[in-house]
Amino acid sequence: MGKTLAENILSSKSGTDVHAGDIAVVPVDLAFVQDTTGPLTVRQFQASGLKKVSDPGKVALFLDHAAPSPRSELSNDHMLLRSFAAEQKCMIFDVGEGISHQIVAERLADPGQIIIGADSHSVTAGALGAFATGMGSTDVAMGMGLGKTWLRVPETIRVNVNGEFQKGVFAKDLILHVIGKIGADGATYKSIEFGGDTIDNMTISGRLTIANMAVEAGAKVGLFPSDRTTRRYLLSRGRGQHYKSIQPDPDAKYESVISIDASELEPTVSQPHTVDNVATAGKIKGKKISQVFIGTCTNGRVEDFEVAASILRHKKVHPGVRLLIGPASREVLLDSMKARFIQALVEAGGTVLPPGCAACLGVHQGVLGDGEACLSTANRNFKGRMGNPESFIYLASPATAAASALAGEIVDPREVM
């Protein structure tokens, strides 16, 4: 029987022929934590009696959620992680390096790997054909210590996307559309596997955006084939030798298949307070916003700032709007500076935040006031997410965000592109 991407990767890694519903024990190629889940991981690791991580080269700690730390308690958590890294001789990416998922893509993830992260958006590395999934602190602690984990082999929803995006429509609009279609729990416990000519022609940056949000439909993984685009990306990152082609079998058995004509998609927005509450930007046009946040592991890459800069260059954001720019990594910041995208965004009135999660999750930087609305390029708009349960979060592409920053209200970016 033909295998899906998930079944192919898990069969290869477990050394057994596994199909949806089976339980597989697999070696872990990368186990990582961030600064709000890592301290519990360290304590659970210590409580288990394990002394050493199984392979320090496969363990990474990221200080990205509170970066730089706004409070002494979080600074102490950072100290705990630094001392664990020193003691275990594992990788640590300190304040200012950027968001775990972006750095994992830039430097660590390879096709066919098993990656577990104590952060739900660990699914991001599925863009490179890695079986990457989010787990809790204890699971990751044991993955670090034992060098393996157990996984139930997921059923797969295949999403075929064909055709060309209209101008003003991007990968973000596609994934918001998919989540709106299947619902915030439409893929719970499952793999979402993407394919079709739109996907074949999509950059790794766009694929990262889509894989990142698979978890917003409840998915365990969001998987892309490893193809020529993956190979080019790995070559550009100095990891060309790590490339291998990974494809689903032509006769793979899917739980369901969704077909999407990319040319029919429009700029799409998630409305408060759930990600699946989607509408076209045109339909909710006119909704007043007081903050626009362009950044995060979903849409904080060079391509995203390029689009935003193309809309905001030589213009000024609406006087009622605070524009926040959150590069996903130090490298993204540097490359966006060299290309003068950051220059254009700052001249337009933007405020650049340190590389990291920034305003996304309400720890610091850009917490909203009572009744305020933010248009964000992040992945989550739950009540209270940005630090205040009395505020409202809309999610959209960097193009929609930039165009709306100019207007002071949500608009369809095609009006200004």
Next chain:
Amino acid sequence: MLRGRVFKFGNDISTDLIVPGRLAHLRSNLPELAKHVLEDADPTFASRVKPGDFVVGGSNFGLGSSREHAPLVIKMAGVSAVLAKSAARIFFRNAINQGLPVLICDTDKISDGDELEVDLATGQIKDLTNGAELTSGKIPPVMLRILAEGGLIPYVQKYGDIKV
């Protein structure tokens, strides 16, 4: 056999509603964090919940972040089990790893304030207030073994490995 009172919540109770990011600085101070459990869904919950009570949600309970602090503080509040129509994957796995049972059943038949009796061994749930009888969905055997040991850490301490 577990017995307690129901605290009923709606659909889509996210981990942000259980332990919001704005309280990230309390994650290394769990007793303090536990005082805020489910605060953004029901500000009175933490002061009213008693040991043995049940948290009962609708669909997609625990969606969102991987923060294991969510099931951890629910357990610390004395809650003996979470019941929901469906649960998000990471929350479900985290709860089992913390030794907090999550039972999947038709929670529409359960109301706030009802008295429940839950038999973990058989998955039978009895609503003593309205007489409804429910059966929970099956949990994979590996998770039952982890739950039986009280969580993943005691499981690994006992077996020294992950066996499925």
